[in-house]
Amino acid sequence: MHEYSIIQSLVDAVEKSVWGTGYRLPVTGDRLSTGNRQPATGNLSRVHRIDVCIGELSGVDTGLLATAYEVFRAGTCCESATMKIDRVPAHWQCPKCSSDIARGAVLRCPTCKEPARLMSGDEIILQRIELEVP
Amino acid sequence: MCQDCGCGDTNLVPVEVQTRILARNDSVAAHNRAHFSERSIFSVNLMGSPGSGKTAVLEATARALGGKTLAAVAGDLATDNDARRLEKAGIHSKSITTGEACHLDAEMVHRALHDFDLTGVEYFFIENVGNLVCPAVYDLGQAVNVVALSVTEGEDKPVKYPTMFAKADLVLLTKVDLMIHLPNVRMSAIEDAVARVMPRPRIISISAQDRFGVSSWIEWLSDRRERMNALMLAAEHA
Numbered sequence: 001m002h003e004y005s006i007i008q009s010l011v012d013a014v015e016k017s018v019w020g021t022g023y024r025l026p027v028t029g030d031r032l033s034t035g036n037r038q039p040a041t042g043n044l045s046r047v048h049r050i051d052v053c054i055g056e057l058s059g060v061d062t063g064l065l066a067t068a069y070e071v072f073r074a075g076t077c078c079e080s081a082t083m084k085i086d087r088v089p090a091h092w093q094c095p096k097c098s099s100d101i102a103r104g105a106v107l108r109c110p111t112c113k114e115p116a117r118l119m120s121g122d123e124i125i126l127q128r129i130e131l132e133v134p
Numbered sequence: 135m136c137q138d139c140g141c142g143d144t145n146l147v148p149v150e151v152q153t154r155i156l157a158r159n160d161s162v163a164a165h166n167r168a169h170f171s172e173r174s175i176f177s178v179n180l181m182g183s184p185g186s187g188k189t190a191v192l193e194a195t196a197r198a199l200g201g202k203t204l205a206a207v208a209g210d211l212a213t214d215n216d217a218r219r220l221e222k223a224g225i226h227s228k229s230i231t232t233g234e235a236c237h238l239d240a241e242m243v244h245r246a247l248h249d250f251d252l253t254g255v256e257y258f259f260i261e262n263v264g265n266l267v268c269p270a271v272y273d274l275g276q277a278v279n280v281v282a283l284s285v286t287e288g289e290d291k292p293v294k295y296p297t298m299f300a301k302a303d304l305v306l307l308t309k310v311d312l313m314i315h316l317p318n319v320r321m322s323a324i325e326d327a328v329a330r331v332m333p334r335p336r337i338i339s340i341s342a343q344d345r346f347g348v349s350s351w352i353e354w355l356s357d358r359r360e361r362m363n364a365l366m367l368a369a370e371h372a
Contacts, residue, residue, distance in 0.1 A: 002237055002268040010155050017151045048146055052155070059271040059297040090296075092333075104293070106326075107333040115333035118300065124155045124271070131147045 003064040006124065007072045013126045014050055015077050021045075023131055025077045047081040049130040055123040056090045081129075090121030159272055162240035166275025169247060170258060171366055176359035177258040179274050181298060182282030183291075184264030187308035189216045190342035191282055191351075192259055196223040198348050199257070206259040207246045209238040216261060225259070226251070237268035240275055257355065266291075270298040277362055278303040285309050285316060289323035292331045299331040304338060304354060311341040 018025055023045035054060050062085050069083050092101040094109035095117045101107060107116040154160060170177045180188050189208070196204055205226040208216035214229035221227045228246050230238060243260060252258070260276060262269040281302040283291060286309060292299045299305065305328055313319065321339075329335045338354060340347035 002235075002271055005235070005239070006155060006271075009158060012158065013151070013153055013155050017149060017153065021147075021149055023147075045147075046144075057297050057300055059267060104330060106329045107331070107335075108329070117333070122297075122300075126151045126153050126155050128151050129149050131149060132144045133147050134144055 001064060002059075003061060003068040004072060006060055006065060007068045010050075010052065010069075010126060011072070011076045011078055014047060014081075014129055017126065017129055018045065018047065018077065018131065021131065023133060045131040045133045047077050047129055048132040049082050049084065050078060051084045051086065051127040051129075053086045053088060053123045053125040053127050055088045055121040057118065057121045058124045060124055062087050086127070088120050088123055091119045092116040093119045156272070159240045162244050163273035163275040166240055166244055166247065167277075168275075170275060170277070171362070173252055173255070174363055174366070175252060175255050175258045176355070176362055177260065177274075177276045177278075178355070179260045179262060179269075179276035179279050180282060181262045181266070181269045181279065181302075182264065182306075182308075183266050183284070183287060186264065186282040186284045186287065187342060188261050188264070188282045189219050191306060191308060191340065192220055192225060192261060193223040194340075194342040194345060194348050195257075195259075195351065195355075196220070196225050198345075198352050200224075202256050203254040204257050204259065205250065205252060205255045206261060207238075207243060207250075208261040209242070209263040211235075211263060220259075220261070226255070232263055236263055236265050237272055238262050238274060239272045243274045256359070266295040266298050270295075270301055278358055280304045280306055282306045282308050283324075285312055285319055285324070289319060290327050292324070292327040296331040299328060300333070302332055303358075304336050305332070306351065307337050307339045309341060309343075310339045310346060311343050 026044055054062050073079055090103055092107055094112055094114050096112040096114045099109060101116040182188050206220050207228050207230050208220060209230045209232055210216055211232055217227040217229035228250060230242050230246050260274055279302045281298055283305055328337055338347055338350050340351055
């Protein structure tokens with residue numbers, strides 16, 4: 001059950017992303033802070049929503065990830081943010097003729113005999129955040 | 135602008151990020167990888183179910199590579215038993231006790247490498263926590279991923295855990311000496327399952343008990359190490 005540690009990394013990534021925008025997060029009694037915070041001055045924002053992208057072959061279970069998020073977001077910059085999970089199916093393709101290789105099939109192109117290439121489905125990505133600003 | 139009119143309403147500002155959530159782990163893994171490659175050390179991330187025979191394979195490896203300097207870290211939830219077994223087999227070893235964590239991450243390996251004498255080490259084995267799911271998610275800085283799969287685990291194990299096998303460079307099919315007691319386990323079915331989850335399927339059958347297949351495994355290791363060193367040499371002269 002590594003989804004809890006993925007959430008810790010996710011919260012870190014959200015904090016860093018907010019830092020990069022020039023907006024600042026309010027200081028709260030968080031337990032996951034990476035230090036990307038400063039006392040309330042101007043440009044104070046709140047994270048309203050985060051969008052993540054999880055591939056079918058990433059090794060991350062989206063149900064467990066959602067549960068872990070509900071447990072761990074309290075006291076972090078994501079406390080009031082909803083999380084939308086975009087689940088990406090595994091997509092294998094022949095690198096030579098670009099034919100799709102069906103899920104569950106032998107991962108070799110039946111025509112070219114080339115080993116299949118994973119085109120998508122291993123993502124563990126923070127896509128975007130939505131900030132609530134005054 | 136609501137901040138001007140004073141109504142108290144807020145604006146929603148979307149920010150495109152597109153960053154890997156495990157970027158921090160990946161950067162520590164890159165650091166570990168550089169640490170190994172600068173010293174021409176070939177590092178192996180050995181994964182597999184609990185009881186698949188990872189420690190026994192490493193013990194057999196140490197016996198076969200008698201003259202070489204080997205080192206290892208062994209991840210375990212609660213004990214240092216595996217590291218002690220490896221040390222006894224002649225592999226300079228350290229234990230990483232993970233507590234509740236079901237996998238090793240790059241930071242744990244990095245911490246273990248501190249004060250680890252790597253002088254003259256040719257092969258560095260990272261024996262991951264016994265688990266077929268979580269360890270596959272984390273890059274540790276290894277040169278290759280090897281999955282130990284024992285013949286008693288079921289013919290369809292690979293298709294049940296596709297992520298780990300999709301990332302593997304080699305499957306070590308362990309405990310093959312037990313095949314005579316397993317009339318319902320077909321080697322062809324295991325090979326078929328591996329081919330459905332691993333684009334370049336490569337299986338070496340091995341028995342740590344009677345040393346069957348150990349020489350093929352050593353040959354594979356040595357070949358991959360030579361290839362890594364040749365690539366590094368080419369990169370230096372490029």
